[in-house]
Amino acid sequence: MSKLKENYKDSFSQKFSDFMTGDLEVPDEVHPRKKQAKNNKVIQADEFFSEFTDADDIKRRELYQAFRNRKFMEWINRAYNIISVVVAITIICVLLFTVSFLPAFGDKDNPANNEVSERYIEDGLDETGAVNIVAGMILDYRAFDTFGESNVLFIACCCVLILLRNDDDEPLPDEDVVDFRRDIILEKAAKFLVPVILVFGIYVVLNGHLSPGGGFSGGAIMGAALILFACAYGFERMERIFSYKTFRRITFGALLFYGLAKSYSFFTGANHIESIIPLGTPGAILSSGLILYLNICVGLVVACTMYGFYTLFKRGRI
């Protein structure tokens, strides 16, 4: 590593030593931020968010475009498209080929027709008290999976909140808020339809253990009714009965009840303690143990989530 030579900066050993000490020369245009971090001071939060200024972004985008426009990149991109199509077609063919080796659909000797579904169908009514076997399966036999599924819904809702939530407390300037226009046809139609849809949704939820339906489908219907109401009468009137606070309280209450009720049932089941919740007479509205209440919880959560997603698209609402 003789620094006596004139071109010592180009020698491998000098480059290696620069690399080891972190002094590697990087061209300024690749690292536009290089000049910024000079004076040592504690960075405030708002400064921190603005760490990539517009000028930097433009410069970076130009560099990226220049990189993409190079001749060989064009070729690589073209090859990339072709390869991806070939790979996708290969995977499709392999999967189709595999399907032909699977057990035939609807055959009575299929592996899927075994003691598991037999017990669900034959003893499901006695053991869960639910006439609707599907409700018995998802909310009693395999309730842990369903608890996980309702948490998927909850976490998806939180995720959308993280993405779209308005950070500032002050309301948006007027031109940003989309104008609400009254529409007489929509209003009259909503007046007829909303109660009917709501009642139908409630019916589907409450009869979840007796007939096809349940919390997920009924909740979606109720959510649709809320959205229609908000469309017709505007968010101001909707806010009187259903604000963000209501949304939070209902979701919290329903999920907490779900969690606690199911923990009780898991705990008693695992420790072989007799559960105190009666199953009731199958077919009656107040029957099948916890399934009815869980359906109500799931219905509330789904309805709130549906409506919540809709309002989030209106800026500054939540």
Added chain:
Amino acid sequence: MDFLRNMPFFCIILSMVSAVIISIMSDRVARVFSLCVIGAVSVMSAITFFYVAGVDQSYTYYMGHFPAPWGNEIRVGILEALTATIFSIVMFASVLGGMKRVFIDVAPKKRNLYYIMVDLLLAALLAMIYTNDLFTGYVFIEIMTISACALIMSRDNGHCLVSAMKYMIMSLIGSGLILFGLSMLYDLTGHLLMSNIKEVIAYNVANGRYELPLTITIGLLCVGIAIKSALFPFHSWLPDAYGYSTATSSALLSSLISKGYIFLLIKIMYRVIGMDVIVSTKIGNVFFVFGVIGMIAGSVRAIAQTDVRRMIAYSSVAQIGYIYMGMGLGTELGMMAAIFHIFAHASAKSMMFIAADGLSYVSNDSKEFRDLSGSAIKNPIAGATFTVGACSMIGIPMLAGFISKVCFADAAINAPTVKLVIVMLALAFSTLLNAVYFMRAIISIYRPVRDEDKGVMHKANPLFIVACIIFVALNVFLGTHAQPIIDFIFEGIDMFA
């Protein structure tokens, strides 16, 4: 029935219910509460571990009033309890160490949502570790995917959104493949419970039925999980996601999320498909080849980075390669080495992310090596922690990384000659490359402070110090008391069968 048997169930339910409760809390209460929950889960997991080690056999636990193929159940063995304990301790320290940074990086109204994600991530991790049912595993894979996405994008800048998008696309492809695999497996066997599937598969293989669909199914499951855990050719989402998100997120992503998927894969190999079938399909060789390529390629890319966080991220690609290489050896020793490396990497990599964040905090929030020079002198605790982590990753004795490298070498000696040669060469070369980029990082952070920066000493944050102490203690413990852990891993693998 012993009361202590309920502990794993309490852990899962506690973390799920607490996530719901956090949704109505303010951010300051939320972070204390979620920290308490993670601490309680660590303690309960440790109790479970000692209980299982005491009775010396695994047990199943009904989730509900119905026995297994009809209802859900979880299964608690010694390896599950050990993994849950180590993972929850790592999570506790990561959340503790990055707390101040979360306060800076995440917008005020979103902070309690961040802790919801952390708690649900813990629940998903625990459920995936303990589950005995493939569909339950899939449900919690979904929760883990969504929460990981939210952890990446909770920091408000363009880089994080782009990397969350990349992560989501890759991760959903992985989920899709896993779902295909699961539905085909259900079609072939008619069961979702792990032990029942294994019986039916053994019967099918003995009678030569459904050989081709079974092979494709195994391929789909393995590729799906490999994409989600960033095995070499599928690692393109990783550097951005780990490099730009807030420190706690990076630590959790690198040390826990990818490891949770790998643990599920190991469980699938032993408890669902059966190791004999896995060995006969030669899927291990695929893991071996890509693992070895990943070890080298990840390290080479890490050398080229000028950003400390991205360097650690590329180093993760290399370490994931080590784990898959161990699994690809196809022997019990290889699997043991892989599982030990999961622990070693989980404890060292999260430590490095937290420490690197402490270093960039004193260097004007820059992550470039040129700006980091002297940062270890300004923030001695972060510097020392970073050095311990780097030494552990290189494989200096007394630290966890050394033991796992010895285990890999030990496993390779009992493997076929070709694999022996490849493993030894790859280990030597990769260790050399590790040493190059970690030494460079250490030299660069310990350079004397520039004149104009002198006197700017960092006042250490007590939470950060506690987190660093936990991390260093865990690493030194794994490095110096490895033998009992290794025995427990062997015992746990025996319990799997």
